[in-house]
Amino acid sequence: MDTITTHHHADAHRDDTAAKIGMWLFIFTEILLFGGLFIVYAVYRFKNPVAFDLAHQELSIPMGLINTIILLVSSATVAVSISAIQKNDKKMTMAMLGITLLLALVFLVNKYFEWGSKFEHGMYPGSDLMTNLSNGDMLFFSLYFFMTGLHGVHIIVGMILLGITLFKVKTGAVNSGKYALLENSGLYWHLVDLIWIFLFPLFYLIH
């Protein structure tokens, strides 16, 4: 396959390679942000192995699995939308971005029900139930709410970015000769998927 970045510049002030390097630099700060949280998780798990083992059984594996597959599929649809715009297939690009946004929404709805059932049982940060938990349990659920919550915020930001991109594809501002915005929003969306790839086994599966 050819290199992805366009080398023909429409004007002297446009540099798609630099734009992409900028996006990657931003992604690195995100990787280190979540990476730091993963290290916090690893250390507390190492210090509270029994509590983390028992607490993780409270999470629903099917729910997590469904959301994992949703994010993987949505990542693939973004990748297809980039291939489509390279082939100047505007309709396909827009359809794929639309599907991605829809899947992101389904992910958030699942998350709503997942968190909702925890809240119904009185399990939310600062609740009586949670403040009376043992240290290990409290750490597990605090990290669970914080990390999946922060990830959820990233989903919302990704949806906004992809939504703006979809609009610009529609108006023609993003087209087959100028699609750095689509590539960079795509990179962000894949990052969101990348983080979930680690969140899912660490919180739902490992024991």
Place this chain on the structure above:
Amino acid sequence: MVLAALIVLTVITVLITSVEMGPYNTAAALLIASIKAAVVLLYFMHLKFDQKIYGIMVGIVMAIFAAVIVVTFFDYLYR
């Protein structure tokens, strides 16, 4: 194709962690997660097809992150 591989790997992770293998559960799950991450980086994020500079940058960041993990665990294991 890439998507199918990622979904298969996800299902394998779920199955493998449902079997009791002690500490190997964590190792297996993290290994598969790393493979999935590599697939996403190489194919979805185009590192395989793009200019080399992006891949080199990602490699450096991963190395820094790995170093931090190693240092942290040396600290906690031998404190």
